[in-house]
Each structure stands twice: as structure tokens, then as C-alpha cells.
Amino acid sequence: MTSTSGKVIVFDEIESTQLLAKEYIKQGKSTHGLVIQAKKQIQGEGRLDRRWASPSGGLWMSTILQKKIPLKYFQGFSVRIGLAISESLEELLQLPFRVKWPNDLFLKNKKVGGILIDLSSQDIFLKHLVLGIGLNVNFNLSSLPEELQKTATTIYNESGKEFSLDKIRDVIITTQRAIVLQFEKGLLPNITTLWKERSVSFDSTVKVRLKEKVIEGIEKGITLNGDLIIQTSEGEEIISVGEIEQVIGFED
Template identity: 30%
Template sequence: MENTRQRIINLLEKAKAEYISGQQISNVLEISRTAVWKHMKELEKDGYVIEAIAKKGYKIIESPDKLSVNTIQWGLHTDWLGKQVIHKPVTPSTQTLAQKLAIDGAEHGTVVIADEQTAGKGRLNRAWHSPNQGIWMSLLLRPVVLPYQASQLTLLTATVLVKVIEEITSVRPAIKWPNDIFIGDRKVAGILTEMQSEHDQIQYLIIGIGINVNQKGTDFPEELREKATSIRTETDKEWDMRVIIQHILQDFEKKYEHYIKEGFATIRSIWEDYGYKIGHEVTVKTMQEEQRVKIVGLQEDGSLLVENNGKRTPLYSGEIIW
């Protein structure tokens, strides 16, 4: 049903300001006129304003603000990312749901989105505050790359988020290695990459994206108010999350395809342009030691390049104390 409804939306979108007759829709989709009418009624329940005029046909006048499979896909210009969308008003974690879908054989490019998470998680299994004022989504990918390259897709995702946030809001964010997006010195978004792989191939990879969008400062738990921010807080404006989601999916698909064909070099360059504290000294804590280092940039493989007493070394894991 959702697939047919999405095809109807695509037909209406292509028609733009023109009407498209019920008979045309019926012919293209090979369904009855009655089925077309029923789908239109379901779209209206979803919040679409549809004008129907005898002998002219149907035209979408207005799409709803709320998130749904239909509203996310309406106006989404991608070839494969988001062609299958799973939307939940509330779920424990989009990552957990995406993992179950991946095991069940869900296709490359499936997107899982929730209005609210009750058990959202970040890196190192930290809890992620996920009320219904942000974007909480997971992208299911089946990339033909080696498992060690998975971290590069985290970095790619970071470049997508900073570019989209800057283009939409005119606020310039920064990427804090390895998986956070900052505005100023506070976190506005995070990325969590998880995968199932064998020694030489990735079976599936799930990229979780969490963005604080419309929270006010007082909406954050007290312990996060000095550490977290939102796009609304930084711009003093409420935002349409559907538009941000569509921009992310469209930009991600383009960058992903470029990465698969051309490699990591372009992503590396963008990442370094937005890198947080590049050229600054920070404390790095690994399992072996804690030391002061200067952040230089990224290596060709995506590891963080740091310098200590004139010696440059790659950092593959560890905690940076900012």
C-alpha cells in the first residue's frame, strides 16, 4: 500500500501545478479509480491538502508538517536512499530497529526514522536524549568496501551534516572527531556507526544520526544544558525537520556515490575544513596512556593525525578530553 501511495505522490509531484486525472493515475498504476480515490483519502488523513475537481483531476495543495513515510518521500530526490522508509512515532532506538531490519534482509538505502526515542544511544553506549523535537534516524547500507573503511563513512556522514546545517541555517558547525557535530563549543548532533561484517566484507552497516533541532535550552536535562545545543537555540527559529531530513538524504547519496567511485580524498578535504580544534592542543586518553597532542588533520585512511614533540602519529581510537 505504501509503495502504491508513494507512486501516486510521485505522479502528483511531477505534475507540479497541473492537475492529473484519476484515470491517468489508474492507467499508470494499473489500479481502479476507486482505489485511487481511497489512496487520496488516506493521504488526506496523513495531513495532505488535496484538491479534486471533476474532469480535471487531483492536485496536492499543501503537504503536512508532521513526519511520516509520505511526507518524507514527497519531494525527496534520491535514486536509492530513502526509497524504503520506516517511520515510528516512538521507538526505543532507530539503530536497534534498523539492525533487526538488516538481519531480515532489508534493502540497501532503507531509512528508519522516529519522532522520539525512549532508549537512544550514542558512542560507547552512552544514553542520547531523544525527545520529539529532533531528528533521530538510521541509514541501512550494504557498502562494497572493506570493514576497516567503515570509519570513513562516519566521517563522510559528518561532512554531510555540517554542510546541510550550514546551507539551511547559515550557521557554521564544526566536526569533533570522531563522531560529533558542534556549534561553538556545544554538541548539536552525533553519529553512531555499527556494522556486521566478516573479515573481508561488510554484511550491513547502520549509520545513526541524531540532531537537536527544535529544542529550547530548557528542554534539555539540566546536566546537558552546558554541553548541548540545538539548531533552534542557535538561530532563534523553529525549523521544518522534513526539509532537513530530505537535504541530508540527498547530499548523503551524492557524497556516498562519489566516495565509492573516487575514494576518501574529497571527504577528507571537506572534513579538515570543518574540523574542530585543528591546530590546537588537546589531551588524548587511550588504553595505554594519556598525553597532550596537537590535532593536525586526517590521514589518508581516516585516522586522526596528531603531533607530539614534533612527531606525528595516527590515532585510531581513544577519547579526546576537549
């Protein structure tokens, strides 16, 4: 069963909002700003082809963006959108949301959500971008696989309250629109200071997984393009592709 409201299509249960959004694009059924939401996903997608546990009570959504915007503006897009969403959620829910590079949302030092981006281009311009967001909202931690329960959390677990998924979704949509509007105008606000305020790992020792190795060092912030700055024993490294897989000092 599906329901449609404006540019939002809500499904009771589907394989993956991200997969369906990409299928809509392939079939020529997509429009700019279309949001596909599922009450439950059977095979939610995460980064690096990981599965994303998506039980009922969470917010699982993908937004299709298709505007002719120079591709260069989308460097570090997941970092920018993650920061903006963490701020919006904190204001709405009055909870201390933080971010972990490149695209995780954290609450009280545990992962509560994530962002996934699939992008295609034509020449030097954006053609399509599918922005997937998964957020653990109104369910107990016990609904997640046991192997995730030490490192993940839910908004319900941390607050003891249930929140309107529609309100959270609409705030996220508004935040997304604001970021895209900045890009359309060629505006790229400096987010390096904001990152230091909202990063769970700033000035902490981290392990960063790259394609073929793991490096350890102190997170010193991000560049203007959203690349990660790590101070290692051998000097400073700028990382554009990878992920912080561990913050030393967090619970294992």
C-alpha cells in the first residue's frame, strides 16, 4: 500500500527507497524533489554496499535531485548535508545530535543515522542525485541486529519519547532544499568551524579506513571541500575518500 502527498510517496514496505528512487530515474518517472519514503525496508542500503537495518518506526527516505548545477559544488556534499541535518534535528527534537565523517549522524556517541549519496553527471553538471537518509527514531534498540546494539542507538532509546516521523521528514526536506538553493546560487558557506563544533571526533584519536589500509591519528577538522584532516605520527594527511571506523575512547 502506498500513499502520496505532494512530492512524497510513502510505502508500507519495500526493498529499499534508494533502489526504488534509482529505478524511477531509469524509467523516466523522477522529478526534482521527489521523496520516496518507506515505513520499513527489507534491504536498506548503507555505504560500501553494507546492509542498513530498517525496522518499522524509523525514518527511511530517499530524495531525487535533478537540477543543472555545476558538479564542483557537490564536493563534500554529504558532509554539508550531514551538518545541516544535525542542526535541524537538534533544534526540532532538543537532543544533542553530532556528526562523524563523512556521513554519519550521532547521538550521545552512538550512531543514530546515516546518509547515502548516489550521483550521476553529464559533462560538468549534475544529472541526478539520490540522497538517502536513514534515521533510527521510534523503536527500541533491541529491534536492531545484536551486533549493532553496542555502537548504535535510537532517538526513542535516548529520549524515552516518540516523535512524529512526518515532522522529522519535513524538516529534513526543508533543510535539503536550503542546501540545494545555496548550490544553485553558487554559495558554499565555510563549514570548517561548524564541523569542529559538531564532530564527535574532533581532536580525538581515530582510525580511518582507506581503500587499502587503516591509518591512525588525531582528527583536526575538515578542509573547505569537506576532506578530513588527520594528524598522524608522520605528519598531516588530507583524506577525501574513506571513513572514520573508530573513535578511540568510545565504547567498543
